[in-house]
Amino acid sequence: MDQAIIIEKSIVIVAVFALTMIMAMYSTLAERKIAAWLQDRIGPNRAGPGGIMQPLADGLKLFSKEEFFPNTPNRFLFIAGPFISMTTALMTSAVIPWGDKLHLFGRDIILQATDIDVAMLYVFGVLSVGVYGIMIGGWASNNKFSLMSAMRASSQMISYEVAMGLSIIALVMMTGSLSLKEIAAGQEGMNWNVFYQPVGFLIFLVCSFAETNRTPFDLAECEAELIGGYHTEYSSMKMGFYLFAEYASMFISSTILAVLYFGAYNYPGMQWMEENVGVNTANVIGMVVLFGKLCFFIFFYMWVRWTIPRFRYDQLMRLGWKMLIPLAIANIIITGIIILINDGNFKF
């Protein structure tokens, strides 16, 4: 294989992985700080200037706790639960287009770890496997409350995956391709998909809240009802992995939202920048713009957490099956009709 490609890909992969880990780490700090500010108090500000080293302190604390195994016959499964959660949360970051291309050293470097043709399917597949992490954790804990919580979490996740997939179908019909790179490239300038698919965006937003087990859909881990939920029996780094996987999947969901509906790295005037100032600058600014969008969505996740009370289980199921799925199907039908009317082209 070409030496240069190996080096280039390795650097991109390492950079994407490092970015995911760092963003997930600082999401934990951002969660605490934003939660505090929304509640008229200041969050952790003692560890390092303004609390910057707090995630490291948290990690150190989790490492130094006792490694506890409950009285379970499934030791392997007990350890495998957080492992699966974490792996699937990190795997999805491989297909996200961070920018168009960089022109360095005389070659075009694609800013994406892998460019699969069916990237959307890949993302959904990995998300579905993520349910296993919670289920296995709840089962292997040998504890009725954990099992109940795992049941609720898994049923919630699979219900909302259907609506999520259906809302994406309309988007794919519009774009004509499943590849995330093509979807991102099709949103030039201000031509973002949210203006063409507002209902789809809303459905996807609600479903992504449910997929990551965030409030208002967080009955899997609510303390009042189920003590700790599926992570009651976990301590030390296994617990750390569960929490970290939740923040990593929150980061990934924000990124996918930004890529699919909010124009990924596109910003108005990118075409002009590419021609006049240079490809590299335009794409670096594009990366920063994508970063800003996903930070806004992460903030939105935290904002909603402290605004809306939690759903009851039957309300949640009703919302997923009886309200979102018909709405998504209606969205598909309307999109199809408009495409037929416009001779195969959605954007007028």
Next chain:
Amino acid sequence: MSIETISLSGRKKEVSNKKMTFWESLYLVAIVKGLFITIRHLFTRKVTIKYPEQTREISPVYRGQHMLMRDDEGRERCTACGLCALSCPAEAITMKAEERKPDEMHLYREEKYASIYEINMLRCIFCGLCEEACPKQAIYLTKSRTMVRSNSDREDFIFGKDKLVMPLDMAIDNTKKPQMAK
């Protein structure tokens, strides 16, 4: 003045039991209104007091660390009568009495004084009964206005006279004011 019109706090709101309209049942408007309320709190002043750079104001009758008082000539007031130890509900005070030597007349008010006076701060509940019981007005909780600092060992919490007695310059400072008034 029927039951429908009375509102003691003035915040009575009429709630209706009507079925929600289609748009209301989407909760979208309600959620957006809630989001605006929350975001307003992001920009309000925070109520956190950043201890230890800032401290809370304490009232004049705040019961903090004990202080064994001296009179206006700098002599210790405590006569080791033991009434404070008797009245302490937590049995936190212990003392040992000694007789005053002739060359110690400037140190202690009366012939009997406490050579060892210890309060176990972990047992103390800061009720102030010792302050009320003392016949010589020798122990006060409201004068030092400091909290007892945290520590790692149990032994470090048994405060002796070195920590409890009023500093001499604080006692003698008081003598200057009445003399100037004369």
